[in-house]
Amino acid sequence: MSDPVVAARGVTLTRGDRAVLDGLSFEVPADARLLVRGESGAGKSSLFEVLGLLATPDGGRVEVHGEDAARLPERERAALRRDHFGFVFQDFRLIDDLSAYENARVPQEHAGETDEAWLDTLFERLGIEPLADRRPPTLSGGERQRVAIARALANRPSVILADEPTGQLDPSTTDDVLATLASVHEEFTRALVVVSHDPRIAGRFDDVHVLSDGRIRPE
Amino acid sequence: MTRKPENDNAFDDAPIAADVNRPDRSPLAALRRSPDIATALAVAIAADAFALAPVVRDTSPRVVFGFLLVLWAPGYAVIAALFPPAAEEGDAPLDGFERAALSIAASALVAGASGVALSVLSVGVRPAPLALALTAVTVGASAVALARRMRPGTPRVEVPTPGVSVDDRLTVAFVALAVAAVAVAGFAVASPPEPYATLSIASADGSALTDDARTIAPGESVDLAVAVRNREREAVTYTVVVVARPAGAAAPPDASAGGSGGTADPTELHRFSRIVAPGETWRRPHSASPPFPDDRTRVEYLLYRDAPPDAPTIANADESVHVWFTATDA
The missing domain is CATH 2.60.40.10 (Immunoglobulins)
Incomplete structure (x- = not known):
C-alpha cells in the first residue's frame, strides 16, 4: 500500500452537543479506491468536509501529503483544496450560467493556469465532448455528474472526494457514474474516496469502511 | 364535394396541371413547379440570415423578413401541407383569401407554440432561436406539401360533416386556429417571465x-x-x-x-x-x-x-x- 495522500489522525468534531467524529483515524493511500458508508446522520458528510479541508475539526490532525493542514489559514487550505482535491457533490454544484466546459475550467482559472488540452482530454474520456457548450439545466443528472467529475479533475488532484455522488441518480445512471469514477481512478491513478449510504455500490470498491458512532472501521 | 374555384389562384391549380405531362418528379422539380412554397422557404432563409449574419442583422430588412416569418411563412407551409392544391380543375380546396387568412392564423399559432417550447427548453425566446424554430417548421411543412403535390391523389384533411358547407368548415377551422393561438399566447403571458x-x-x-x-x-x-x-x-x-x-x-x-x-x-x-x-x-x-x-x-x-x-x-x-x-x- 502506498503512502497516504490524506490522513485523519484522532479527529474530533462536535456539532451542537453531539460528537460527530470521535477520535477518528483514517488513511487514504495514493492508489486507494475506497468507499466510506454509514447510515444517515452517521457523520459521513462531516468526514467528507474534514478530509477535504472544507471544515476545521475541533481536535486532531488532517494531513495532506504528511503535513498537518487542519488549522492552516483559509487561504492556504483553499490552495491545498484547489491543487490536491477534486470534489464531486450529490447536487453537482455546477454553475447554471456557465457552459459545461466553462464549469470545468473554473478551478484552473482560480489556479491561474488554464490547460485546455487537458480539459479536452477529460471531456473526450468522460464522453461529454458533445456537451461542452451546453449549460447544466439542459443536461441529465448523469451528464451533469460527469461534468462535475471533469471539473474535479481539472487541476490533476491527488485525490477525488465524492459525497453521495449517485444520490440523485436512477439505478442505471448510478452504474454509469460509478463506472466513470472507476475508469477515472484507473486511467488517471487518483485516489478515490466515495462517501455514501448506499450499500449496493460496495462491489465497485477495493476497500469499504463503515462509519458509526463517530469512528471508522474496515468492513 | 366539388367546389367552383372562386378565383384564378395559380398556387392552387397550376402546379398540378403542369405536372400532368412532366415525368420529372424529383423534389427540386416539384419546388420549381411550386413558386409559392419556394417563396415561403426563401422568406424563412432570408429571415434567418437577417437574424444571424453579423453584417446585416441590424439592418431594416430584418424587420420585414421577421414579420413575414412570424405571420406568414410557416403558416402558409402548414396550410399547403394540409390542403394540397386541386388535382382537377374546379376542385380547389381554398381560395386565395381563405388560404391567406388561415396562413396568418396558423403562423401565429406556430410562433406562439415555438415561443413556449423555447421557453420550456430554457433556450429563451430570443430572435435567433425563434427564427430557426420557425424556419424548421417552414422547411418541414414545405417538404410535406411538396411531397403531397407530387402525389396528387393524396387525400386532404377532411372532417366528415355531412350537410355542412365548405365555407362553414373553413370558418370553424379558422376559429379553432384563432382560439388555439389565443390559448398559446395566454399561456405564454401567464408563464413566469424569464429573469433578465x-x-x-x-x-x-x-x-x-x-x-x-x-x-x-x-x-x-x-x-x-x-x-x-x-x-x-x-x-x-x-x-x-x-x-x-x-x-x-x-x-x-x-x-x-x-x-x-x-x-x-x-x-x-x-x-x-x-x-x-x-x-x-x-x-x-x-x-x-x-x-x-x-x-x-x-x-x-x-x-x-x-x-x-x-x-x-x-x-x-x-x-x-x-x-x-x-x-x-x-
Whole structure:
C-alpha cells in the first residue's frame, strides 16, 4: 500500500452537543479506491468536509501529503483544496450560467493556469465532448455528474472526494457514474474516496469502511 | 364535394396541371413547379440570415423578413401541407383569401407554440432561436406539401360533416386556429417571465455555493468568483455589490426581504461593474474577507441593473445570493 495522500489522525468534531467524529483515524493511500458508508446522520458528510479541508475539526490532525493542514489559514487550505482535491457533490454544484466546459475550467482559472488540452482530454474520456457548450439545466443528472467529475479533475488532484455522488441518480445512471469514477481512478491513478449510504455500490470498491458512532472501521 | 374555384389562384391549380405531362418528379422539380412554397422557404432563409449574419442583422430588412416569418411563412407551409392544391380543375380546396387568412392564423399559432417550447427548453425566446424554430417548421411543412403535390391523389384533411358547407368548415377551422393561438399566447403571458439576469457564486474549486456555509478565522480571506449572465436582448451595465452582514443584522435565510434588522452595520466588501453583452456570462474572481462582529456573517452578492441604491440590501436588489461564514479560532 502506498503512502497516504490524506490522513485523519484522532479527529474530533462536535456539532451542537453531539460528537460527530470521535477520535477518528483514517488513511487514504495514493492508489486507494475506497468507499466510506454509514447510515444517515452517521457523520459521513462531516468526514467528507474534514478530509477535504472544507471544515476545521475541533481536535486532531488532517494531513495532506504528511503535513498537518487542519488549522492552516483559509487561504492556504483553499490552495491545498484547489491543487490536491477534486470534489464531486450529490447536487453537482455546477454553475447554471456557465457552459459545461466553462464549469470545468473554473478551478484552473482560480489556479491561474488554464490547460485546455487537458480539459479536452477529460471531456473526450468522460464522453461529454458533445456537451461542452451546453449549460447544466439542459443536461441529465448523469451528464451533469460527469461534468462535475471533469471539473474535479481539472487541476490533476491527488485525490477525488465524492459525497453521495449517485444520490440523485436512477439505478442505471448510478452504474454509469460509478463506472466513470472507476475508469477515472484507473486511467488517471487518483485516489478515490466515495462517501455514501448506499450499500449496493460496495462491489465497485477495493476497500469499504463503515462509519458509526463517530469512528471508522474496515468492513 | 366539388367546389367552383372562386378565383384564378395559380398556387392552387397550376402546379398540378403542369405536372400532368412532366415525368420529372424529383423534389427540386416539384419546388420549381411550386413558386409559392419556394417563396415561403426563401422568406424563412432570408429571415434567418437577417437574424444571424453579423453584417446585416441590424439592418431594416430584418424587420420585414421577421414579420413575414412570424405571420406568414410557416403558416402558409402548414396550410399547403394540409390542403394540397386541386388535382382537377374546379376542385380547389381554398381560395386565395381563405388560404391567406388561415396562413396568418396558423403562423401565429406556430410562433406562439415555438415561443413556449423555447421557453420550456430554457433556450429563451430570443430572435435567433425563434427564427430557426420557425424556419424548421417552414422547411418541414414545405417538404410535406411538396411531397403531397407530387402525389396528387393524396387525400386532404377532411372532417366528415355531412350537410355542412365548405365555407362553414373553413370558418370553424379558422376559429379553432384563432382560439388555439389565443390559448398559446395566454399561456405564454401567464408563464413566469424569464429573469433578465442570473447570479451565482463559486468557490476556488469551482463548486457553486448556494446558501452555503464556510468556516474561516477572523481576518482571513476566501477566494470566490461571482458570475452574472445577461438574459436580456441588449447589452446591460450590471453592478454587483458584495456586502458582509453580521448575523445580528441579517434576517433568517428564508426571509427574502432580509437585511433590515439588528444593530450591527453591514460592510461593503466589493463593488464590481461591467457592461455585459446579451447572452454573455461575466465572471469576476475576487477575495472576500468578511468582518466578524458576531460569530456568523452573511456575505451577500447583490445584483443591480445600472446604479445601486445608497443602501444595497437583498430587498432592493434585482437578484441576490449569499454565503454564510462562521468564525473559528484564529
